[in-house]
Amino acid sequence: MRxxxxxxxxxxxxGHTIVAVDTHIGSGSGSGKCxxxxxxxxxxxxxxxxxSPAQAQTAFERLHSDAM
Structure with missing residues (x-):
């Protein structure tokens, strides 16, 4: 993230802040993690x-579909 x-x-x-679903890109130990x-x-x-991005996106939509 940094x-x-x-x-x-x-x-x-x-309602209080922003939530997001992301994939780490580039080199490093966190690369490819969603x-x-x-x-x-x-x-x-x-x-x-x-x-995987599919797992992350599905879970995010289940939690936040009304605010997307």
Missing amino acids: HGRLLIHAHAGD VHLHGENHLRQVADTFD
Whole structure:
């Protein structure tokens, strides 16, 4: 996250902040992992991790489809 190497698939407002589903791209140990992020700027945190973009997107839509 620190180096801005995220491919954002979708984002939504959860009433208090922004949530998003992303894939880490580029080189490094986190590369290829899909994550759900919660929060903005320096308060952003990884809420969940997935092995594939399809799994991450399906879970995100189930949780946040009304706000996407």
